[in-house]
Amino acid sequence: MYKGKLVKYYDDLYHNKDYIAESKFIEESSKLNKVLDVGCGTGTHIKNLCKDERMFFGIDPENEIIEKASIKFKDNPNVFFKNCHVSEFTEESSFDTVISMFNVVNHILSESDLELYFKSISELLVNGGTFIFDCFNSNAVINDKPKVTMKEVVSSAVGGSYMISCTPVFDSDTGYMKMDNNVRVFHLGAEVDRFDYTLEHRIWLLHFLEELVEKYSMRIEKIVSNFDYNKKASNNDYKITFICKKETK
Numbered sequence: 001m002y003k004g005k006l007v008k009y010y011d012d013l014y015h016n017k018d019y020i021a022e023s024k025f026i027e028e029s030s031k032l033n034k035v036l037d038v039g040c041g042t043g044t045h046i047k048n049l050c051k052d053e054r055m056f057f058g059i060d061p062e063n064e065i066i067e068k069a070s071i072k073f074k075d076n077p078n079v080f081f082k083n084c085h086v087s088e089f090t091e092e093s094s095f096d097t098v099i100s101m102f103n104v105v106n107h108i109l110s111e112s113d114l115e116l117y118f119k120s121i122s123e124l125l126v127n128g129g130t131f132i133f134d135c136f137n138s139n140a141v142i143n144d145k146p147k148v149t150m151k152e153v154v155s156s157a158v159g160g161s162y163m164i165s166c167t168p169v170f171d172s173d174t175g176y177m178k179m180d181n182n183v184r185v186f187h188l189g190a191e192v193d194r195f196d197y198t199l200e201h202r203i204w205l206l207h208f209l210e211e212l213v214e215k216y217s218m219r220i221e222k223i224v225s226n227f228d229y230n231k232k233a234s235n236n237d238y239k240i241t242f243i244c245k246k247e248t249k
């Protein structure tokens with residue numbers, strides 16, 4: 001899913017996303033001496049959080065995106081990347097914090113893979129450690145089904161912009177959601193590039209996510225709205241963030 005031109009343009013397409021506020025919230029909610037970022041993409045949370053002696057490990061199953069992250073941090077001795085699934089990550093353990101941000105959970109399409117994801121993350125945490133992930137809120141998506149959208153994103157480069165059209169197909173019986181996207185890239189008003197990409201999601205029921213967190217020895221400390229981290233998530237919040245603690249045995 002995350003390949004080719006999507007990886008090439010990823011950071012600029014999302015440069016308006018408030019990674020700084022997300023990173024600040026992560027910083028306030030957890031200890032960050034040794035952190036694992038599952039589905040780290042191009043490493044923007046790591047970039048915002050890495051300072052002092054903190055150690056970061058970023059993993060992602062898509063090789064092009066992890067290569068892009070690795071290049072950015074090639075001179076940083078405290079940041080390591082690996083192209084793998086979390087169940088395959090055996091190099092390190094005893095993390096204070098695991099983060100998995102920007103719908104990574106929704107890119108997991110089968111129940112067995114989702115179980116393995118929660119089980120592996122729990123095993124990698126120290127007792128009392130923190131797991132923070134965000135996702136689509138099934139209650140909100142079922143009430144207000146995803147619609148066709150067209151939006152303009154202004155580039156961080158002078159004179160650049162993108163026109164992005166997104167056509168979602170959502171099956172409320174299974175929670176499967178496919179998003180076909182078309183991106184037109186403009187510079188000084190002229191179209192200079194274009195590409196299509198498809199993202200597949202599974203909108204997991206909220207109570208199923210809650211069950212899995214608890215099944216794998218974690219406790220939900222709170223679930224907050226992505227639009228206001230001080231606010232408890234409501235049924236209308238389309239995106240929500242879970243803060244979970246590994247139970248001390």
Ligand SMILES: C[S@@+](CC[C@H](N)C(=O)[O-])C[C@H]1O[C@@H](n2cnc3c(N)ncnc32)[C@H](O)[C@@H]1O
Binds near residue numbers: 041043045108
């Ligand atoms: C929307 S991107 C988010 C990347 C990054 N966390 C961020 O906030 O920019 C979703 C990421 O999840 C990764 N991903 C897809 N399936 C995954 C899986 N089963 N386990 C972990 N990561 C996955 C993708 O390769 C992609 O990098």
